[in-house]
Amino acid sequence: MKLKRFLLRYYPPGIILEYEKGGALKTKSIDLLDLSPETDTELLISEIRKSEPLITASRVDQVKILILRLQEKLGQQDNRRFYLFKALQAHILPLTNVAFNKSGSSFITGSYDRTCKIWDTASGEELHTLEGHRNVVYAIAFNNPYGDKIATGSFDKTCRLWSVETGKCFHTFRGHTAEIVCLAFNPQSTLLATGSMDTMAKLWDIQTGEEVSTLTGHSAEIISLSFNTVGDQLVTGSFDHTVSLWDVPSGRRVHTLIGHRGEISSVQFNWDCTLIITGSMDKSCRVSFHILSHIITLPHPCTLHPAIHSITPFHSRNTHTLMSISTSPSSPLQICFNAQGSRVLTASADKTARLWDAQSGVCLQILEGHTDEIFSSAFNYEGDTIITGSKDNTCRIWR
Structure with missing residues (x-):
C-alpha cells in the first residue's frame, strides 16, 4: 500500500x-x-x-x-444570523422538495409541474430544466460530495439520472409499480436506491442503468431510506411502522426494528453507523444502538442529520428526551441539522422556518416571508446558507 x-x-x-x-x-x-x-x-x-x-x-x-x-x-463560534438573500418564483405549480449540492453553489427544486430545475445560488439564475417525467417530481438529490449528477423520483413510477453540467438524462430506471417517494445515492456514487409506495426499495447501477436488486419485506409504503457511510448497508423506513436494515451486496434484510406505533417518516444513520435514528408519525423519534435496541425516544417526528454522533447509550427499557422543541403554533413539516450538528432548522405549516440551538433547544431566529406553509428546508455543507421551499411556489435563500 x-x-x-x-x-x-x-x-x-x-x-x-x-x-x-x-x-x-x-x-x-x-x-x-x-x-x-x-x-x-x-x-x-x-x-x-x-x-x-x-x-x-x-x-x-x-x-x-x-x-x-x-x-x-x-473552535469557531457560530453566532450567525441569516438574512434573506434571494427569493425565486421557481415553478408554475407547487414545489415538492429542495436540495443543495455540497458547497451550496447550486440547488435543485422538484415540482408538481413534472420538472426538476437546477439553480445558481449566487445569481438566482436557472441553469437547466430537467424535463421528461410524466407526473409529479417528488424526490430529488445530488450525488454529494461529487455533485455532478442528480436523481429525480416521480409519481410516474420512474427515476431518472441527469448530468448537472448539461441537463442530459443518462438513464431512466423502470421497475417500480407505484410512486417513487424517496431516493439516495451511496457515498461512492456507484449505486442509487429508490423507495416506493409499492412497498419495495430497489438498487440501481449508476454506470449501466441496470437494476441491481429489489429489497422486499415491508408490508406498506417505503417513505425514507439512507445508506451508511461505507455504502454496504441501507436502512428503510415504512408506513408499516418498522425499519429494515439491508446488506447491500446481497440484498438481504439483516434486521427489522420494531417499536414505533405509527408510520415511519424518516430514517437515517449517524456518521460512524453505530446508531440508526428514526422519526415517526407516533410523534416520537427513536435511536437504535448497534442496530438492535431502542435507547432514546424523542418527542417529535423529524428528519434528522447524520451529524448526530455523540449520544450516550441507555438501556433499551429506558427512554430519555434528548431535546424537546415547541416549534410553533403548527407542527413542523421537516426538521434538519446543519453538518456541524450545532443548529436545527424546522420548516412549518405556519409559513415560518425556525433556527434552534441544538444543545439548549433555544430558538435563535425565525425566518419569515413565505405566504404559505414551508415543507422543505436545507443547509449547505458549511452551514452558512439555508434554502426554504414553500407551498407558495417560491424558494428563499438565506445567508
Whole structure:
C-alpha cells in the first residue's frame, strides 16, 4: 500500500487517506469524532499511528497540520444570523422538495409541474430544466460530495439520472409499480436506491442503468431510506411502522426494528453507523444502538442529520428526551441539522422556518416571508446558507 494524499473532512472531523493498493486507488477514513480544540495533538497522533500503518514517521508533520486545522474549525463560534438573500418564483405549480449540492453553489427544486430545475445560488439564475417525467417530481438529490449528477423520483413510477453540467438524462430506471417517494445515492456514487409506495426499495447501477436488486419485506409504503457511510448497508423506513436494515451486496434484510406505533417518516444513520435514528408519525423519534435496541425516544417526528454522533447509550427499557422543541403554533413539516450538528432548522405549516440551538433547544431566529406553509428546508455543507421551499411556489435563500 502506498499513501497518495490526504483529504480533510470538517464535519464530522476526520482525515481521508487516499492510497494505492494492487494498482487500484482506494480510500479509508480516520474518524476523529471526539476531537475538540483542547485535544492533545501529540497523544492523538501517537494513537493514530498505532492503528494506521499508512501514517509513517515521515507523515507525522502533515497529519499534525491537518488536526490543527480541524481544531481551529471546531473552535469557531457560530453566532450567525441569516438574512434573506434571494427569493425565486421557481415553478408554475407547487414545489415538492429542495436540495443543495455540497458547497451550496447550486440547488435543485422538484415540482408538481413534472420538472426538476437546477439553480445558481449566487445569481438566482436557472441553469437547466430537467424535463421528461410524466407526473409529479417528488424526490430529488445530488450525488454529494461529487455533485455532478442528480436523481429525480416521480409519481410516474420512474427515476431518472441527469448530468448537472448539461441537463442530459443518462438513464431512466423502470421497475417500480407505484410512486417513487424517496431516493439516495451511496457515498461512492456507484449505486442509487429508490423507495416506493409499492412497498419495495430497489438498487440501481449508476454506470449501466441496470437494476441491481429489489429489497422486499415491508408490508406498506417505503417513505425514507439512507445508506451508511461505507455504502454496504441501507436502512428503510415504512408506513408499516418498522425499519429494515439491508446488506447491500446481497440484498438481504439483516434486521427489522420494531417499536414505533405509527408510520415511519424518516430514517437515517449517524456518521460512524453505530446508531440508526428514526422519526415517526407516533410523534416520537427513536435511536437504535448497534442496530438492535431502542435507547432514546424523542418527542417529535423529524428528519434528522447524520451529524448526530455523540449520544450516550441507555438501556433499551429506558427512554430519555434528548431535546424537546415547541416549534410553533403548527407542527413542523421537516426538521434538519446543519453538518456541524450545532443548529436545527424546522420548516412549518405556519409559513415560518425556525433556527434552534441544538444543545439548549433555544430558538435563535425565525425566518419569515413565505405566504404559505414551508415543507422543505436545507443547509449547505458549511452551514452558512439555508434554502426554504414553500407551498407558495417560491424558494428563499438565506445567508
